[in-house]
Amino acid sequence: MRIIGHVDMDAFFAAIEVRDHPELRGKPIIVGGRPGEPRGVVSTASYEARRYGIRSAMPLATAFRLCPRGIFLPVDMPRYVAVSQQLFHLLSEFTPLIEPVSIDEAFLDLSDVAADFGEAERLAHAIKEAIKTRLQLTASMGVAPNKFLAKIASDLQKPDGLTVVRPQDVDNLLLQLPLERLWGLGVKSRERLQRAGIHSIADLRLLSRAQLRALLGSWGEEVYDLIRGIDERPVTSPGPAKSVGREFTFPEDLAGSDRIHQELARLARLVSSRLAETCQAGRTVILKARYTDFSTHTRSRTLPYSLWQAHELYRLACDLLQQLPQPTGPFRLLGLSLAGLVPYRQLPLLDEELPVTRTDQPQVAHRSDRLDDLVARINRQLKGAGEETPLISRGWPPRSYHRY
Ligand SMILES: [Mg+2]
Incomplete structure (x- = not known):
């Protein structure tokens, strides 16, 4: 039996702002920027702001018209990412099988950590409680036999809600839901269905696979199963890459100090930009070299700290090059990689608190x-x-x- 959880933080960005600025509590908070910003949109609105009809992705100017006394704040992404990392760390204490959906949302496979839905419900309470005490934030959760239902369930009692859908309740629940609750259905498709006289999941259940396909395209066939509570999609945790690296096989054997160092610098830049894209840093630098006789050698060094910058990678690669049996080549292949990866958090700029006396x-x-x-x-x-x-x-x- 599968037991899947879905965690979704409540008004995440706005909730972090309120937590960190308690004087904002109870006020309509709109995170997204100043209302005068051209093309600015609402990123997250607090529940107080939602009462004025303010929604995510709404132009800031519209939000301002709806609630001129609202508090408009810029998006402070580095801070939200830091809280998100704390959240995912916390979740990983409950189950190793976590599939992030977004910065504040994840599927959890609870099948192996809970014997039945009763135990899963207690676990969900414990997760919500841990989020409350350790992050001072609230989350809503759904627990169900599959991802589709867990995702729907987490949204049913927001904020700070918990909805458990046991296998025997699946049909009852689905037959009560309006179309708006169908996860994955866009506004345009919903309107198309409504024009065809379909207003609920119960209405959808009267259609054949072929009819659903005609209305919703290829996804329609999937919907036929989903609305019957059938969804076998697994929770897949991305799992951190064990290392990030690049290697070049040279069309002509590479020789000469200048050219070798040029290639090392190019490798360092490529590895560094890959690390930056994935927000990772690492401690172990590995240089791989293959000579014209196809003998392959690697040299590595593990540092007491993590790095990701091109100039540091390059400097270490040059050191490792000197440790190879023939530092001057000729090389058939050179590769540079970084292992021992950890999430890298961009430090806030101009942070006065950074200790400057320490030189470690x-x-x-x-x-x-x-x-x-x-x-x-x-x-x-x-x-x-x-x-x-x-x-x-x-x-x-x-x-x-x-x-x-
Ligand atoms: Mg959320």
Whole structure:
């Protein structure tokens, strides 16, 4: 028997803002930006703001018209990502099988950790309680025999709700639901169904597979099963990549110090940008080399801190190159990878609290990429302000500037 849970945080971004600024409690909070921002949309509205009809993805200008006294806040993504990481860490204490759906939403496979739905219900209470005490936030949960039903269930009693759908309740529940509850049904498709006189899941159940296909395309065939409580899709945890790396096989054997270092720098840049995309950093740098006789050698070093930046990867790759039997090649293949991966959180810019007296390696690494971030941000702002060149680099301003 499968038991699937679905966790969905309540008004996540708005709830974090209220938690961190208690004076906002009870007020209509709209996270998304200032109402004057062109093309700005509501990212999350607090439940108080939803009472004015404000919804996610609504233009900020519309939200302002509906609730001029609302509190409009910018999106502080790094902070929300940090809370999301805490959430997923907390969830992983309850089951290893977690499938993230978004920053604040996940499926949990509880089949192996709960013997039956009664136990799963107690577990769900414990998860909600842990979120409340440790994150000071609320979540809504659904527990059901499959993902489709768990997703629907978590939404039925928001906020701070828990809905358990036992196998024997599945039909009853589905037959009561309006079309709006059908997970995956877009507004356009819903309107098409409504024009055809279909207003509930019970109405949909009267249609054949072929009729559903005609109305909803290929997804219609899936819907035929879903609305009968049949959904075999597994909860698949992405599982962190064990390492991130790239390698090049050279069309002509690679020799000469300059060319070898050029290729190492290229590898370092590619690995670094892959790490940045996936928000990961790692501690073990591995250099792989294959010689023209096809003998393959690897050299690695594990550091006391995690890194992801291209210039550090390059520096370590150069060190490892010297440890190879023939550092000057010729090489048939070179590869660079980083293992021992951990999620990398971008540190807030201009954070006054960062200790500057400590000079141990992790701080050095973090301060260095903070500086990279800062330089990138200043450059963006200069560009935005119409500045052509020169944009600043890490070498600027000269040290003497700091002194007055
Ligand atoms: Mg949510």
